Structure formats: C-alpha cells, structure tokens
Amino acid sequence: MTQQPTFDEIRRAPKVLLHDHLDGGLRPQTIIDLARESGYDRLPATEAGALGDWFREAADSGSLERYLETFAHTVGVMQTREALVRVAAECAQDLADDGVVYAEVRYAPELHTSGGLSLDQVVQAVLDGFREGSDGRGIRVNSLLTAMRHQARSMEIAELAVRYRDVGVAGFDIAGAEAGYPPTRHLDAFEYLQRENSHFTIHAGEGFGLPSIWQAIQWCGADRLGHGVRIIDDIQVASDGTAKLGRLAAYVRDKRIPLEMCPTSNLQTGAASSLADHPIGLLRRLYFRVTVNTDNRLMSGTSVSKEFAGLVDAFGYGWDDLQWFTVNAMKSAFLPFDERLAIINGVIKPGFAQLKWQA
C-alpha cells in the first residue's frame, strides 16, 4: 500500500488524457511509410529508430518556436484521407495500449488541406480513424479542433467545431507560437463559441507569461488552460513553504480552472528547467486543478504512463496522487456531466481501487 507505483502498474491504471496533439504523436515507422507513399522527400532520417531520435533531439531545443519546426515533417505526410485515418486509428490504439480510457486529441484542420482535402473532409477522416482505432479497446477518443494563433482562420475552425460537436468533436483550442500572438487576436471566435454554449481551451502560459493567461481567461473565457505553467509567476513562496497567491493565481484556483500540464514538453521548450523543479509540484500541493498530459508523444518520447512515472520519481507521488490527477482530468473533460461521472465512478475509481489493493 505504501509502495511507489511501478511503471507496469501505472500502465494498467485507467487514465485520462486532455492535451495530446495528433500531429505530435505519430509512430516513426508510419511517418516513413506515409512519406514513401506520398513522395515526401524531406525526412531527416529514413529508419524508424533514427527518425524517432531525430524528433526528440530536434524538439529538445529550449525554445517553443524551434520545437514547433519539427511538425513540418508530421504535417507534411498527413495530407490525404488515408493518411489521416491511419494516424488517428494508430493514435487511439497507442493510447489504449497505454491504459488511457478517455482522451481528447487535438489537431489543426487548416494544416491538412494542402493535398486538396476540405476542412470537413479532414475532420471526418480523423473521426473515422478514432472510431476505427478505439473499437473494442476500452477507450473513447474525442477530437478538439485547433486554430493556429498566427493565422486568421479561427472563426472558420470554431464554426467547424460547433458543426461536429454531437459526433465526436468535444471542443476548440488555439496553438502555435505564443509570444507576439495573444489570444485576444481571436476574440471573435471565442465570443462565438460562448454564444453557442461550446467549450474551448487555450494554450497559454507556456512560451509567454501571466498576460497571456490573464487574456485567455478574462478576455477570451477559456474553460481550461493548455500548460498554464507560468501561473507560478503569480505565487510567492516564503522560506517556510507558505504560499501567497496573487489575484490571477487565486482566481484560477478558486474557479477550479483546469491546468493541462505537460511536464516533459515543458523541459524541451524551456518552460521548466527540470522535473523536480517543475511548477506542477507546487501547484499540486496548493490544490490547483492540475491534470497530467503528454502534449506530443513523438517529440517527447512519452506517454501518460511515462509522465506519471516521472512524477512518481521526482515528487514521490503515490496512488492517491495519481488518482487525484486522473479524476481532475475526467472532471475537466469536455463531456456532459453524467458521462464524466459514469467514467469516474464506473471505471477510474474501481480501476485504481484494484491496483491499490494489489500493491
């Protein structure tokens, strides 16, 4: 009971994933296959092991902008219906193999139209892939549609998200380089989504600090924050460990605004310097609504189980902590309340109870 969860036990626990990019989670061999089929000739390596290494190393640059450059190769091979169905199906399979029972996986439809697909065709292909890959595997995967923050198509993408909301699109997001592209550039899209009673999350407080988080919440009305790590800039910790929250940090905690934290990704982009120093330790101690996520499984060589195992090592977390993160994530999902409750009470709690009992 007091033993630390092992990696194998963590893998068997029912987990929830809210922040994972479809174009950041391809299997290296799939990239190679799809590049060959489509004639994409710019891959930096042609052997799966070497290509996986290249992504992890290239993404480990200390800069969000350089990290994002690696997506040219994944997006480059995701331009046909067949490619999108395959990538989405394999994503669902890989998450199920990792023990994920509910996932919201995001991607930017506007990045997948250079082969002639319409935005609707892109969304339909990914929905079909998730359905195919989830079938019979004890996982449910919904889509989040992302708009790129440096582009001007957010209204179109928001409308797309609303159009598909009853058939597997759970919400909307904006992503891309943060500095210089404040979320308020897309205010019309967020106001439209609010009028439609729709859900959205915003990447904020990763490559840029508090003003970005403040805008995302107080101007745009974000339901959740992608990353949100820089919220610690609004928290002062005294030498005796007591913490004083500024007004924004207090608001985020009081309103139970979910933080979609992605520890390994933050180490690569320089948003945190080491796992032991990652703000997740403090934020968990202060009972912010922290969730644990992968961001980009390919670029970070990670999975939800690996993120959990890393946190167990760094902070000594036990089963109760891992269950708390998981229930937090399920409570924060863009699903109807009764469906969230059914997964918490019917899947998560019994699954963790069994593992705790065995440990």
Ligand SMILES: O=c1[nH]cnc2c1ncn2[C@@H]1O[C@H](CO)[C@@H](O)[C@H]1O
């Ligand atoms: O951590 C991140 N921060 C900001 N943008 C990101 C991150 N990871 C991926 N993307 C961006 O989101 C797009 C759609 O999935 C990706 O193509 C990438 O440009």
Ligand SMILES: [Zn+2]
């Ligand atoms: Zn992200």
